[in-house]
Amino acid sequence: xxxxxxxxxxxxxxxxxxxxxxxxxxxxxxxxxxxxxxxxxxxxxxxxxxxxxxxxxxxxxxxxxxxxxxxxxxxxxxxxxxxxxxxxxxxxxxxxxxxxxxxxxxxxxxxxxxxxxxxxxxxxxxxxxxxxxxxx
Numbered sequence: 053x054x055x056x057x058x059x060x061x062x063x064x065x066x067x068x069x070x071x072x073x074x075x076x077x078x079x080x081x082x083x084x085x086x087x088x089x090x091x092x093x094x095x096x097x098x099x100x101x102x103x104x105x106x107x108x109x110x111x112x113x114x115x116x117x118x119x120x121x122x123x124x125x126x127x128x129x130x131x132x133x134x135x136x137x138x139x140x141x142x143x144x145x146x147x148x149x150x151x152x153x154x155x156x157x158x159x160x161x162x163x164x165x166x167x168x169x170x171x172x173x174x175x176x177x178x179x180x181x182x183x184x185x186x187x188x
Contacts, residue, residue: 053089053153053175053176054082054086054087054088054174054175054176055087055088055089055090055149055152055153055157055175055176056076056077056087056090056149056172057091057144057145057147057148057151057152057171057172058072058073058090058091058092058093058102058144058145058169058170058171059092059093059132059143059144059148059170059171060093060095060098060101060102060144060168060169061098061167061168061169062097062098064098064101064168065101066101066102066104066105066108067105068166068169069101069102069105069169070105070108070109071166072164072166072171073087073090073105073109073171075164075166075171076161076164076172076173077173079161079164080161080173082173084109084111087109087111088111088112089111089113089114089152090105090106090109090111090112090114091115091116091148091149091151091152092113092114092115092116092144092148093116093118093121093139093144093148094118095115099115102115114152116147116148116152120151121141121144121148121151122147123151124141124146124147124150124151125141125142125147127146127147128142128150129146129162130142130143130146130162131143132144132170143163143170143172144170145163145170145171145172146159146163146172146174148172149172149173149174150174153176156176156177156178157174157175157176157177158174158175158176159172159173159174160173161173
């Protein structure tokens with residue numbers, strides 16, 4: 053599973069969200085078709101732009117509580133003073149991507165920046181043995 057986490061300012065547009073998601077995917081040689089989920093902080097002031105972007109891209113989205121973002125703070129790779137001041141996490145984008153996947157999430161692309169939005173990519177690491185229980 054591939055998740056893009058977003059850190060979003062109040063005045064962001066759906067087009068800006070879509071553009072940074074595309075940029076993050078292209079940077080890691082992924083396509084939009086490979087993206088499974090868009091994750092962002094749960095805030096009313098960005099919900100409309102987030103919903104519009106997710107709908108345009110035909111991707112599901114999840115909104116992450118500040119408490120869940122803070123639980124992922126130690127796994128963030130970059131540090132934003134603004135993010136720390138406003139939310140209490142080093143990178144909202146990275147924390148959102150990791151929180152959406154839980155403990156099996158691995159950050160593969162630290163946040164990339166745009167004036168009104170940041171994005172980070174995480175993947176789910178599968179730790180199960182697909183052959184467990186099979187006899188041959």
